[in-house]
Structures are given as structure tokens and as C-alpha cells.
Amino acid sequence: MNRLKGQIVAIDSNSHLSLVDVAVGDDVFTATLLETPETADYLKIGSKVTLLFKETEVALAKNLSGLISLRNRIVVTIRSIERGDILSAVRLDYVGNALTSVITARAVDRLQLAVGDQVEALIKANEIALMAGHHDD
């Protein structure tokens, strides 16, 4: 599971849903939650939270242009690539944080990914879960 520590900087909610902006370093991540400040105590501006998202939910892009609905785009550097028959685990460095993206081996070939490449990692807002507090494990 990928984990990033951050702090809530904005919350937009209606009766059931919330769009929560979380600052991690200089970036702001957005998570869509089926929770509101009324149902979840930790949803407060300034709260420390840990962002959680599965490796298989991290897409990678090179030279991406045009408009995209996806909210979370971060610049990362490829540290290593572990190739499997079908899937590959691409280890990434994101301003000192280790992240992993699991994509198909085909995609690794198609994007011609190599160690040291700077690429964009993309995570859909509804794939990010928040946990109250800062947790390493």
C-alpha cells in the first residue's frame, strides 16, 4: 500500500460526500470520500492524515498533454523496475517518499520506461483513502 503523510487544507462536502484536499509537501492531493465532517471527526482543516492508495491504482504517464479529469498528478522519478510476465512493479521516488506503481509489463515497454526517467504518476481521487493521523505502517 502506498502511504503519504499530509495535512488537510480544504474540505468541500454535501450531505454524504466530501472532496478533501490534502497538502503533501508542495503538492495538493484530492480524495473523494463517502464521509463528511459530521460523520468523521478527523475531517477538519489542519488535521494530519495519511493518504493510502493501492499500487495497482497508480498510473504512469510520459509527456502527457491535453485535459484530463484525474485530479492527482505528481512528478516522480523511476528508481527501479521489476518485470513480471504480466505485471511490473515500478518503484518511484516522490520528493523523498517511496511509491510503487504496478502496471502491465506491456505498458512498461510501450512507454519505454527506464530507471532515472522522470514521469508523471496519476491517481484517481476516489482511489485515495484517508486515515486519521500519520502512520508509517
Place this chain on the structure above:
Amino acid sequence: MIHASISKHLHGANGDFQLEASLNIAEGEFVALFGASGVGKTTLLRCIAGLEQPEQGSIVVRGETWLDSAARLNLPPQQRRVGYMFQDYALFPNMTVRGNLEFALRKGTDQKRINELLELMALGELQHRKPDSLSGGQKQRVALARALASEPRLLLLDEPFSALDAEMRSRLHDEILRLQKHFGITTVIVSHDVSEVCKLTSRVMMMEAGRIVQQGRPVEVFSAGQTSGKFRFTGEILAIESMDVMFSLTVLVGNQIVRVVAMPDEAAKLHVGERVMLVSKAFNPMVLKLEQ
């Protein structure tokens, strides 16, 4: 309106404690008493039915006093207009289905009530059978019909479906909801099944060591303190297998076996037999309606 206030000394597995509960139930309301074994749920129900005597207490049902310990008033069970249903059917084995219902009928009540119940619960074809020849689900439907035969003011259900399989339980839940609405009867169910309580009742009273410690709308009471927008299940790991760059975990959740994928570092920290929590965002699960 039903008001009951019960005080009784109980001998529990972990020592003695005092049952000290007070409830107010609106006419036609369907409420649940929820809690671990031995917290006094059944005793409370039995006190209301008159099957056990509290040291102190009062019970007033629709303005009629069933119990007032201060005034030494204590109606016997047969005068309390209560329908009571237990987990273990408790049908008379030597009587037919119809006979069991007739036995429960109050004196002077029209046989029409029996016919109505047999029809409502689709028991017509079974009416001349003896309990021995019925399935568990059928016996429980007869027990429910019998509990309703006496035109009770109050229906008390003590874990009535816990011996049945999930499918039969779900069907009986639908049945009981229908009957409860049809007769508009005030109902109290003792249960420790969260889904049952959420499905059937509009209010749950949580009991701990003889006291009602919390009450409210079931979904709200049960989800308090948990992150509500997450989808989570606890399960037991049955197998951990390497799969390309990831691992496959086979997990027993309830009585279903599911497979999920995990990263090698996560799998390395787990072993077969260990309990884990599977968490997903509420957005991920796709919902498929089951065939009826």
C-alpha cells in the same frame, strides 16, 4: 405506549450484576435489544412476559398495568397479552400446526384468527402436519403464527432466527416485517446480528452488564466510531501465493473465500491463519442484485 422498568439481581458468568433497565416503546414500534451473551437481554424480555419476577419494577402497556412491585401487582403471563417466540420453536410435538395455533388462541376468540394467520403465512397446506415433519424454517413460521394467535399487544422475539441458515433467515425477516406492519404490533427482538437489527428495527438499545448503555437508529449506533465511508471485512488468511510481481492472498471472510492481491512487502508480514482486515473505498465495490 409501553413502559417497562425492571430491576433484578443476576448471576452472570463473570460474577453477579444488577439488571437495571428502563424502556419506553411507542405503539407499533419495532425495537431491538442488542448485546453480548449474558448481559441480561433475555431476562429483561422474560420479565416483560411475566416468566420471571424482577425484585422491583413496573410495566404499563397501553395504560394497563401488568406489573407494579410497589403495589404488589403482578399479572401472570397468560393475562399479559404477550406473544413470545424463542430460538427453539417450542411447538407442542403431539399437536398439528393448526392445533398449536388453536392452543394459543385466547378463550372466546374466533377461529377466523387462525385461518387468517394460516393464510397470511402460507401455512394452509401444512396445517394438519405435526411439527416433526416440518423443516426448521417452517417450524419457525408456525412458532411466529402461534405467537400472534393470541392477538398480543406486544410481540417478544428472543433470537428467533439464530438456528436458521442465512437464506431462510432472510426470508423470515421479510415475513416478520410484513406481519409486523399488517398487525401494527409493537415488537421487541433480542438479537446479536447486526444485519438483522438494521433490517428489522427502527431503534436499537445496546445492553452491557444489565444496563442499556446506548440507543438510536441501528445504522447510526453500529457505525459510530468507525470510518463510515470504507468498506471493510475481517477475515482469516488461508493461503499466500507469489503471483508475478505481487502476491495473491486467499482470505476467508464469513463463509466466503475471496482472493485479493498484495505487494511482496505486505505479504511478507502475513502468515496463514492470521486475521486481517480487508479495506476498500466505498466507491470500488460494484453492486449486483442477487436473483430472488
